[in-house]
Amino acid sequence: MEVEVCMNGACKNGYAREWKKGWPLRSGGFARLCDKCGSAYANSIFCEKFHLHQTGWRECDFCNKSIHCGCIISRFSFEYLDFGGIRCSTCLKASQLPLIQETGNSIRPIRSVKNHASDRHTEHIDDRLFLDGCSKRKLMHMRSIVDGRESSRWTQAKRDDRDSCIDLNREDMRFSNVMKSSNHSLKFTTLENNRPTWDSRSMHRSSSLNISLGASSGNSALPSALEIVEGRFEGKTSFSSFHQGQRSLSIMPKPLMNAITINMETSNGMISQERVARPPTDGKGKNMLLSRYWPRITDQELQQLSGDLKSTIVPLFEKVLSASDAGRIGRLVLPKSCAEAYFPPISQSEGLPLHMKDVKGNEWTFQFRFWPNNNSRMYVLEGVTPCIQALQLNAGDIVIFSRIDPGGKFVLGFRRASDSIDSQDGFAAHSNVFSTKETTFSGASANMHPGNSYHDLLQTRKGNGDPYLNRCSEHFRLGTGIADCLRTENFEMVNNDLVQLPISVSEKTQNIGPMCKRLLVHNEDAMELRVTWEEAQGLLCPAPRVKSSIVTIEDQEFEEYEEPPVFGKKTTINARSSGSLSLATEETSPQELDNVLVTSKDSKKRRIMEKAKSIIEHEAFGLNEEPSAGVLDDDLAEPGDTSGGATTKHPRHRSGCICIMCIRPPSGKGRHRATCTCPACITVKRRLDSLMTRKQQRQSEGEADGSQKDYIYEGDEGDGGSLSGCLKEGELSAGQIDLNCRPNLDEDMQVDI
DNA sequence: GTTACGCATGGTA
């Protein structure tokens, strides 16, 4: 019986999704009729062109000529793997597809396919393969031999119901019982200890796993189901991604990535917006780059980029911008493996200039260089600040390095961190609070599966060990989402005074100013962030008659609303005399709001003053006073300072640290002798020298007043300023210092904020 | 005072 098989998952008339009935093809697969037009789809393991009028075509992996690959190839990548060994009708250099039978732990060929196009096997599947405890299950083992090399073994079973399972205990089964559900997603269940850990019903609800298999390159095994489920496939020739709009995991070997993933069209003819990781296909990066550096770019983005630049774009790698990457220092640390794989080799530390073009067409020249580091190298791109700023990138955003072929010029693309949360994962944050920039304050995203929460996604992907998800999760936890919210125009319009340029988490850490001001400015920023955060929260008023639900994400409770909040109304912030904030639920006039904001600013400034004074006090007490942990550690790391772990506290300050901050003796004890050579004293003496030098310079310049200021705290001098409080005029002149002094704070300390 | 540079350190995988 001849059936007409349609491409791209649709019948020839484009009616794709509903099948009227199916019947087995001679090869054992199924074809089904479109219930609208009556034409057939192939959903078979072997859908041979000899029995079909219309099939899909693709290029042969070997000769690049069009080959007949079966209709399914052009539809679903996994089905391509079903045909992984399909013969190229042009060059005949293709896979052989012997049917194999499982006998115990061994597999032996049942029947080999002759290597001739006109002599394909047409046998029914041996009934002996209807086994392994699943009455309706058709099990077929295939071994595809590509180009003479044996590649992965895998199995496929189909059932005529929706239940399916994978037996992970069968070592020879790389995959089993992959089935295609009615919504065109592949689903499987796993069996561990003979107990299903996934079932199709629960997957329908939460976490379907979409297995997409491409033809094997013949050089490595596909990940086993267990490895996939446990997320242990990183570093293998597969990649994973979550399909947009569905919770699925796609596994595909490298060779077919471009052939299928990039060029694959969805069943409705649209370019896929699936954000898939693209492992390296060539170059030194092959088989060595961590998946977290694989560029995740959608076909749509790739096509657009290629179109914009009128070139073929080859995504190379991506990197999440760290605070230092996006900071003023202008150095972007490159993953070593990526730098060495894709950028020109450099032998000198000075490196060489790299010309890049950003996605907006701007031309940039960065210095690609390295520093020796621990018998290794640390690669950086220098001079990236203008580009980072031009693209308005912040820490957490992702830069994507691509190459223009031919020519080899580099392209710098990017993806916002917020985009990564909703697009990368194929989901938008469900919570209004954490909606991303583009969907700020909107409700549930259309990309979201009904009934699925972002939390589910986090759990699902974290459960799969997805490193990217872990990053997103962390990102989510850190609340960058709301930081993005703060950057919205609405917010600025309403709170122009309050948040002139709202400080995002990333900005807070990157624009930390000169080193000697870091702590102080950092604290300012932290407070600024904290206040604006509180104020922003207060200004987010739930829409009327909308009840919230509480969700717990990463041990943090969040309110979710079905409707976007009303912004800047109803709820305002009152600053009490104490400086704390309280919420008022009455309408507030703009003037009142201004007052509130001014008051808030005042309280903020007051807190900054207090904070600075606190720091000064502890600096001044210096070596004599036991530091208050609350000031030296906790206070320096603001509770609201989400970056504290990364930037507030230097990693060297840890238990056992002997720096000047950490080795202070208990109060009243442990006086330091003038000849003491402990690190603290050495530091103090060095600073004394600096102070003396400065004093002499000023004296020589005739700045009589300058020396007096040396007794005053210099807000930007850090502990050097406090040191001056420990100095007496005579000691200064004599170059001596009492390391155990206790200056009178009330008299000497002035704060210049 | 500020910035840039080069290296060192330590957290983390």
Add this chain to the structure above:
DNA sequence: GTACCATGCGTAA
């Protein structure tokens, strides 16, 4: 234990 890498620190400009 090792390599990587984020970033702190000292110094020079």
